[in-house]
């Protein structure tokens with residue numbers, strides 16, 4: 001079995017897949033390494049023979065997690081490293097090492113799936129947008145705050161916007177004008193996010209023409225999954241991880 005990890009700024013997504021056919025065995029989300037280890041102890045980790053990881057956390061945290069995992073599992077942790085070209089995709093960043101490795105993997109996976117022009121949207125801590133042309137050339141992209149950051153900044157920097165975050169799902173039930181603070185903030189931020197995604201699809205047409213595939217992934221992908229032409233691929237980064245670290 002192979003343990004795969006996608007260490008984002010908010011959550012560590014993990015899953016165990018069969019090394020025979022890549023079939024999913026078990027998976028989960030952990031905020032901290034200690035939670036991840038607890039999850040793994042609850043799962044049957046004795047069968048893990050390989051481990052591969054992508055991390056956008058800082059080097060200290062990433063190395064600490066790598067050390068703990070290799071100690072616990074007794075296997076080497078393969079980490080994704082920056083590259084100019086993988087699986088027909090050419091990194092479009094001026095300095096290839098600066099492109100977020102989660103973005104890089106999502107791009108690689110998307111192009112592998114469609115072998116054509118594509119727009120890749122990852123709604124996580126940040127919302128990242130990446131464009132790939134018909135030849136696999138990464139054109140670059142955009143970075144904006146994700147929903148939790150939008151909400152969090154209002155809660156942190158205003159005196160009178162205070163509400164229980166547990167209300168957010170209730171407030172998101174529809175997008176009619178909010179009639180309390182939670183509805184106002186949650187619906188305002190959701191409309192910003194959706195409008196941003198829709199406008200990025202328009203911008204992509206200027207660079208990719210009309211016939212490009214739109215892939216969406218990340219913890220908040222469900223919030224835009226109904227936008228026309230959007231294809232939701234929750235494990236897009238993991239698909240790229242398997243390509244980059246076979």
Ligand SMILES: Nc1ncnc2c1ncn2[C@@H]1O[C@H](COP(=O)(O)OP(=O)(O)O)[C@@H](O)[C@H]1O
Nearest residue numbers: 008009010011123124125126147148218219220
């Ligand atoms: N179980 C969850 N708990 C909290 N937030 C969640 C959960 N699942 C999805 N989310 C949403 O997903 C976002 C994080 O998505 P994710 O793609 O994991 O981020 P990252 O890759 O940046 O760590 C959060 O900001 C939140 O809005």
Ligand SMILES: CC(C)(COP(=O)(O)O)[C@@H](O)C(=O)NCCC(=O)O
Nearest residue numbers: 008009010056098099100124125126
């Ligand atoms: C933009 C990101 C923070 C997104 O990470 P996430 O929201 O998945 O935690 C990450 O891709 C990153 O650290 N990128 C480095 C900067 C760049 O891509 O230009």
Ligand SMILES: [K+]
Nearest residue numbers: 008102122124
């Ligand atoms: K992510």
